[in-house]
Amino acid sequence: MKFGVIVFPGSNCDEDLYYVLKHHMQQEVVKLWHKDRDLQNCDFIFLPGGFSYGDYLRSGAIARFSPIMENVFNHAEKGGFVMGICNGFQILTEAHLLPGALLHNDNRKFICKNVFLKAEHNHSLITSKLDLQKAYQIPIAHGEGRFYADNNTLQELNANGQILFRYCDAQGNVSEASNANGSLQNIAGVCNKSKNVFGMMPHPERAADTLLSNTDGRALFQSIIEMVEA
Amino acid sequence: MIDNTITTLETAKKLGLLEEEFEKIKIILGRIPNFTELSIFSVMWSEHCSYKNSITWLKKLPKDSPRMLAKAGEENAGLVDIGDGLACSFKIESHNHPSALEPYQGAATGVGGINRDIFTMGARPIALLNSLRFGNLKLDKTKWLIKGVVKGIGDYGNAFGIPTVGGEVYFDDCYNVNPLVNAFSAGIVAIGKTASATSYGVGNPVFIVGSATGKDGIHGAAFASKDISEDSVNDLPAVQVGDPFQEKLLLEATLEIIGKGSVIGIQDMGAAGIICSTSEMSAKGEHGMDIWLDKVPTRQANMKPFEILLSESQERMLIVVEKGKEKEIQAIFDKWDLNCAQIGVVTDTKRLHFYMNNELAADVPAIDLVLGGGAPVYQREYTEPAYYKEFKKFDLNSIDTTQDYKAIASFLLKQPNIASKRWIYEQYDSMVGTANTNTNSPSDASIVNVKGTDKSIVITVDCNSRYVNADPEEGCAIAVAEAARNIVCSGGEPVAITNCLNFGNPYNPEVYWQFVGAIKGMKKACEKFSTPVTGGNVSFYNQSSYEGPVFPTPTIGMLGLMDDPTNRMTMNFKKEGDLIYLIGESKNDISSSEYLYGYLGIKASTSPFFDLDKEFDVQNTVAEIIKKKLIASAHDISEGGLFVTLAESAMASKLGFEITTDKNFRKDAYLFGEAQSRVVVSISAEMQTEFEKILQDRNTPFSKLGSVVACDFIIDGEKFSNTNESALAYNNVLHELLEQ
Numbered sequence: 012m013k014f015g016v017i018v019f020p021g022s023n024c025d026e027d028l029y030y031v032l033k034h035h036m037q038q039e040v041v042k043l044w045h046k047d048r049d050l051q052n053c054d055f056i057f058l059p060g061g062f063s064y065g066d067y068l069r070s071g072a073i074a075r076f077s078p079i080m081e082n083v084f085n086h087a088e089k090g091g092f093v094m095g096i097c098n099g100f101q102i103l104t105e106a107h108l109l110p111g112a113l114l115h116n117d118n119r120k121f122i123c124k125n126v127f128l129k130a131e132h133n134h135s136l137i138t139s140k141l142d143l144q145k146a147y148q149i150p151i152a153h154g155e156g157r158f159y160a161d162n163n164t165l166q167e168l169n170a171n172g173q174i175l176f177r178y179c180d181a182q183g184n185v186s187e188a189s190n191a192n193g194s195l196q197n198i199a200g201v202c203n204k205s206k207n208v209f210g211m212m213p214h215p216e217r218a219a220d221t222l223l224s225n226t227d228g229r230a231l232f233q234s235i236i237e238m239v240e241a
Numbered sequence: 242m243i244d245n246t247i248t249t250l251e252t253a254k255k256l257g258l259l260e261e262e263f264e265k266i267k268i269i270l271g272r273i274p275n276f277t278e279l280s281i282f283s284v285m286w287s288e289h290c291s292y293k294n295s296i297t298w299l300k301k302l303p304k305d306s307p308r309m310l311a312k313a314g315e316e317n318a319g320l321v322d323i324g325d326g327l328a329c330s331f332k333i334e335s336h337n338h339p340s341a342l343e344p345y346q347g348a349a350t351g352v353g354g355i356n357r358d359i360f361t362m363g364a365r366p367i368a369l370l371n372s373l374r375f376g377n378l379k380l381d382k383t384k385w386l387i388k389g390v391v392k393g394i395g396d397y398g399n400a401f402g403i404p405t406v407g408g409e410v411y412f413d414d415c416y417n418v419n420p421l422v423n424a425f426s427a428g429i430v431a432i433g434k435t436a437s438a439t440s441y442g443v444g445n446p447v448f449i450v451g452s453a454t455g456k457d458g459i460h461g462a463a464f465a466s467k468d469i470s471e472d473s474v475n476d477l478p479a480v481q482v483g484d485p486f487q488e489k490l491l492l493e494a495t496l497e498i499i500g501k502g503s504v505i506g507i508q509d510m511g512a513a514g515i516i517c518s519t520s521e522m523s524a525k526g527e528h529g530m531d532i533w534l535d536k537v538p539t540r541q542a543n544m545k546p547f548e549i550l551l552s553e554s555q556e557r558m559l560i561v562v563e564k565g566k567e568k569e570i571q572a573i574f575d576k577w578d579l580n581c582a583q584i585g586v587v588t589d590t591k592r593l594h595f596y597m598n599n600e601l602a603a604d605v606p607a608i609d610l611v612l613g614g615g616a617p618v619y620q621r622e623y624t625e626p627a628y629y630k631e632f633k634k635f636d637l638n639s640i641d642t643t644q645d646y647k648a649i650a651s652f653l654l655k656q657p658n659i660a661s662k663r664w665i666y667e668q669y670d671s672m673v674g675t676a677n678t679n680t681n682s683p684s685d686a687s688i689v690n691v692k693g694t695d696k697s698i699v700i701t702v703d704c705n706s707r708y709v710n711a712d713p714e715e716g717c718a719i720a721v722a723e724a725a726r727n728i729v730c731s732g733g734e735p736v737a738i739t740n741c742l743n744f745g746n747p748y749n750p751e752v753y754w755q756f757v758g759a760i761k762g763m764k765k766a767c768e769k770f771s772t773p774v775t776g777g778n779v780s781f782y783n784q785s786s787y788e789g790p791v792f793p794t795p796t797i798g799m800l801g802l803m804d805d806p807t808n809r810m811t812m813n814f815k816k817e818g819d820l821i822y823l824i825g826e827s828k829n830d831i832s833s834s835e836y837l838y839g840y841l842g843i844k845a846s847t848s849p850f851f852d853l854d855k856e857f858d859v860q861n862t863v864a865e866i867i868k869k870k871l872i873a874s875a876h877d878i879s880e881g882g883l884f885v886t887l888a889e890s891a892m893a894s895k896l897g898f899e900i901t902t903d904k905n906f907r908k909d910a911y912l913f914g915e916a917q918s919r920v921v922v923s924i925s926a927e928m929q930t931e932f933e934k935i936l937q938d939r940n941t942p943f944s945k946l947g948s949v950v951a952c953d954f955i956i957d958g959e960k961f962s963n964t965n966e967s968a969l970a971y972n973n974v975l976h977e978l979l980e981q
Contacts (some may be wrong), residue, residue, distance in 0.1 A: 035263060062489075152399070152672060223680075
């Protein structure tokens, strides 16, 4: 399993993700420059958080046109794994590799804090090894993270098992009070229909180091690694 | 066509120069300056760039320690050896005047500027702090200012991708017109991979890189060197506009070119733009430059020479590289899609020649523009203000001893100066970089891991300006002591400071007396804690024409080190049944406390009790018991006194406390007084004997207060409140004041 982390101009969580994959998860990982086209035979492509191109137009709206994205489309089409975290998720929705859109938070402010997530099912690479009863503490840090999709899309997402995570409270209750940013149906992460492209707003890479007193995020990376190796 | 109009004293005065300064310029040049040259002198000799009214006193501060790798003021930021071949570069800087006029851009560009100072040194920033002062929160203007400043800091730092890991915010009427916005950044660099703000080597090319140059921020340094008045709105074009995306690219490109080893010198463009970088680098390297202003990438056509020279457009750097390396620098900046233009060459003339389309627009000697060279140095007069002796007359016995303690406790937890700053800090990305330990486990200072090592830097910004106003010397010594105390309580060792000296108009002898007092206090405290001054920033003229000067606010940014991560100490209680101790002496003292000032409304009192030697002893004792792994939490006593300290340690863990007060003291002073040099610790019951023995052996005063309980605040058997209710109030005060 070889991971690639794309570096767009303005990416700022690329190094954190690279560090976690390499040092905490002991995986083979390379950084991929947005102007290149070569995916360097990576099996799993990450689009990291940050503010690609400053996010001045609309989050992720410009990065989807980066030269490397052409081969990310091809990789996904062939069933290769692609995952976007935060700004990466925004880029994947702008690129229509994932459904829905990410709008301004309902309080109109940037929010950085710990939130809790509940995995919806075990039928995806990311959630395969997660405990469905557990509330995972994973931080968010975004200004535009309110998941939105039209009613038909929402119904399809629910019916197809495309919803990966919902915001919940520390006890695992999914409620309006535990909705971090006003996302429809508390949705924090989704995948495409064929379950090889994933996106989530919270940052599991920020919850993977014992020195930071929270390692709940490791379970997500562990799911990926164990499933692929199995 | 160059405007070579001969200037007059009247023009000089309009640009903020004094008559004697105009005379001095004529002597330096041997002729009357043209307008471009006069503009150059006016910004370079402004307070902001020249430190002309402060340098005499700044030189008295301690600057040496074996860890210092750069002398204060000689580089863009301080540089401290942190061992294992690494150095930490750190600095604090003010952006008060622009933030008073345009809070969002003013604060944003403050964050941008301080970070450029760090990465110009070759260091990658890893943590940001800020120190903010606002006026009365009930005023609409204050709400507008704080919302703008917080969003400005957040938007810039968040996009730039460096975490904001801590800070401080105070409110007082004295900041109604003139808020203070001080931004701190710290970065890490391998020793030997640093860059310097110098220029030498005849024929070496001079490049400008980063954003194009526009008309924003012209005369910004001069604007920052006068009082805020009704006319200040006319200075709005003096406020710069920030672009964190460009800054992020500039960071990566700059570190890449410095890493190549062919950079002779580099300096960011902050105050006074191109003229400041060219003159300071040339003066330091004892060379000259020929600069072709028409080669500078500009945002608009037909910019005049003085506009290009003085523009404070953000996200720009001046770089001198070895001749022959032109293609190397060009390739790196092309990769990051940034401007990179050669605008001149290094000469042996020691003069700066600025050309516009081959016509000489200005010809000035570099050394005469800069601090330590020809820039003027003034000794200002100072006189003790009348209020100082009045404040000293405060008599504790004039305060009734029968108070409603529960009401005071409840009031204090909701005081904006004390209440949670959650509304603010949740707008800042505190976790990017995955090195800040404080978001999940809070300490008195911020602990940021240096990746790839076991080390952490432990950093804090501190200044209670009410104490400094009451007694500048003692108050400023307290600011240094509190910073050191916060670092020690977090498990770190204090190493060095940077300072941001925010004062009123230095030509007012009473303001200058405050400045002199603060420097004296800083000197004695820095000597005591062996924390030399690595540099910083002076911001005078923080006053309005109708509300007078702000409180003297010498903000201390302190760097500490922690080599062993197992020494990390947090401020929250850990479990029911743990014993709570006070280390240090209780005092019958409520001077300058939130209780006296805010609750009782008595503004005139001196600074709280403080003894530097006792403080040092308490800190050494706390350091020892942390290293011996005897305690479970440590939290210093500051605003709101013992009660607030206990409440904060309890609320952070959703626990409570039960304590007994000491009848030898007034109960109000015991619970709410702000006498210094005190720390509240909690320990596991089984550690009691060993803990007490060490304190006795060290002769450090201590007393047992009580224990950690489930969910109530209980004092002398009386329930003051419930943890959840208190936390709800404490956490939501700012939200309620700002969102309604």
